[in-house]
Amino acid sequence: MGATLIEKIIRRNVHDDSVKAGDIVFVKPDRVMIHDIFIPFVADKFHEMGFKKVWDTDKVVIIYDHMVPASQVDDTRHFRRGDEFAKEQGIEHIHRADGICHQLMPELRYATPGDIVFGTDSHTVTYGGVGAFSTGIGYTEMAGILGTGELWIKVPETIRININGKLRDGVTSKDIILRIIGDLTAAGATYKAMEFAGDTVKEMSVASRLTMANMTIEAGAKCGLFYPDEKTAEFSGVPLDEEHGCFTDDNDGDYAMVLDYKAEDFVPVAACPSQVDKIRPVSELKDIVIDQVFIGSCTNGRLEDLRAAAEILKGKKVAPYVKLIVTPASRSVYLDAVHEGIMKIFNEAGAIIMNPGCGLCCGRSGGILTDGETVVATNNRNFLGRMGTSKVNIYLASPVTAAKSAVAGKITA
Amino acid sequence: MATFTGKVFVLGDDIDTDIIIPTEYLALKTIDDMRQYGFYPLRPELPSLISKGDIIVAGNNFGCGSSREQAPEVIKALGVSCVIAKSFARIFYRNSINNGLLLIENSDIQDVVKEGDELTVIPGQEIRYKGVSYKIGSLPDNLMDILNDGGLVNAMKKRNGLI
Structure with a gap:
């Protein structure tokens, strides 16, 4: 053995x-x-x-x-x-x-x-x-x-x-x-x-x-x-x-x-509030209206993640009432994204681009939410109170799902 | 470690470290500053109810989530004598031993225990509740040594000849 x-x-x-x-x-x-x-x-x-x-x-x-x-x-x-x-x-x-x-x-x-x-x-x-x-x-x-x-x-x-x-x-x-x-x-x-x-x-x-x-x-x-x-x-x-x-x-x-x-059996999924193991196909969540989208973190803030999101956002606008927060995982990811024109796409789509760091993922700054609000986020935890009050609904998903949801204003696969 | 008795507080499964002490309070200067926010997102009243020697009984995966050592430290600062759970998350487990907080794995007590009742622990042997005994295991020797020293800081002080 x-x-x-x-x-x-x-x-x-x-x-x-x-x-x-x-x-x-x-x-x-x-x-x-x-x-x-x-x-x-x-x-x-x-x-x-x-x-x-x-x-x-x-x-x-x-x-x-x-x-x-x-x-x-x-x-x-x-x-x-x-x-x-x-x-x-x-x-x-x-x-x-x-x-x-x-x-x-x-x-x-x-x-x-x-x-x-x-x-x-x-x-x-x-x-x-x-x-x-x-x-x-x-x-x-x-x-x-x-x-x-x-x-x-x-x-x-x-x-x-x-x-x-x-x-x-x-x-x-x-x-x-x-x-x-x-x-x-x-x-x-x-x-x-x-x-x-x-x-x-x-x-x-x-x-x-x-x-x-x-x-x-x-x-x-x-x-x-x-x-x-x-x-x-x-x-x-x-x-x-x-x-x-x-x-x-x-x-x-x-x-x-x-x-x-x-x-072939994998489909776009999300972890639903407020447990990481409460997994549902995104297709079953499609009517849920959102207030914010967070693309970043040590889970999904790398160049390929920003690239995938930008491909969806290119030539489009974030839904008017949705805040899209983009946080590159590192300075070099940020720089590469600038060189590739990705940051221009985010900017033109109406995104809020933050400095490289943990940002909203650790719930200390950069987009804190309140009771009843809903966020689609690419990070790793949707625990109670992680991004504001304990009554914030956090859905964890891929950068692709996050970007599509930002444009639609509701959860979208 | 001697036998002790305490009042029980009952919590569920997957009590994560963000519940035990939310990130926004981690920059407070001392554990004493943080203790009033213990379990804030789930049960903000707990810090005012828990008295010295009380016992937390919880379900699976207690302490899951981040590596924040403030989690066991806040629980200890609230006066909790031990946490009994079906299972513990691994980082929380290590952090608790290193801070001298006793953890006990047991999966039977949760079905019967009621919040506010008293429960007796004989470390390494059994839990007694309403006249019934529930068997518990003992820790590996290297962990028991740390716990008996009163935590890792004291164990290292001993190593460095300070105590």
Whole structure:
């Protein structure tokens, strides 16, 4: 019997080929990421624990994204504390206004195939899209890693998901992952790794894989992994071999569960208020009138997402009473979208274009809603109160569905 | 860890971290500033009702969502002695142990327990409610060590010779 991808990644890290699901091991992270919301707490706990120096400054990345630009009094305290800590420790990888942490980590090659990465954010699972084992932890554990350079991990069991065939027009990787979360439920993969394979997955861009990996946490997963291929190797700038963490598929790992999907069976879907696993086909929601559309986030704020939305919006106007908010995931995504003329299309359609960052997704700024209002959003969570009051209706969908809905003024596939 | 008794508050499935402490309050300076907003989107009255030693009983996937450690910290600051749930989300689980908040997995108590009643916990052994015992498991050794140290900060202080 072969190994699962998570077993291969952890075995490489701990130099022990006998490691298997269920074992508790201490791993040495290749990289860690701390964002603006938690940096003051990490710094405080680090000192409180009695540590003086970070174990390896090159392995630490600090990214400001949730609070950029500051929207509430005292937000800037987080930037000050982060800057102080970076200076005190000599940490040079710090991004103050370059975009969302989960876009920047793979984009800037801080997270590459085979790496083990921990971040102070649940959507750290995103880097599974390039074949890295990455997952979220709290700030106390992060402070512990900064001091010790290690963390205990229980090697998770794996749910294998095979997807084969050709997707229908207008169906995206967002529709796939939403459907899978609906099938598994919001707790269906708790403590487990999800591993994606099949020819549909091979056909996908790295960006589409990052979208799916990003949302595996919404099924409770510890990580969501894709086997690296030529596209990954090019994206991450590494040779395509096991020595560089690009592991191949044994096809016969010891899986806790195997799910098989046909690509042709996927249709545009949405997660309905207020649970990520309350999945319905968009065609069943088509008369729902909306107030706002949000295109952005670490789930769907990449160039291909903006491109797909712009293709629909080209030459059209957003419905008069709808606010369309577009938030590119990073500075380079923004720049590429400008060069491609995508931002011009958004602007002419009447969209509100925001700075790269988390924006509305974390509910602190940039389009907060109130009781009874409805938003179609491309991000990953529709929890109560996520984008304003607890009586806001949040529908999570693909950038294609979001753009079509913005034009129609109601949910549209 | 000694036996304890507390008054029960009952919550449902998928109680997420945005419910436990919404993002908009995460920039408040201290956990004490945040505790009044605990469970705000779902049950804003809870912080004023919960007293020291009380127990939360919930369904599946308690603590799902973000990695915010303020979630277990706010629950602890409200005085809650432990959370009993059918299952816990993994980041919340780690964060709770690291902050010295006891979590207990049990799937039987939810069907019978009523809010406001008293319940007794014998850690690592059983829950007692209205004269009936419900078996509970114990934690792996490495986690029990952290919990017994009073959380990860103290465990690290010990490692660094500060206590």
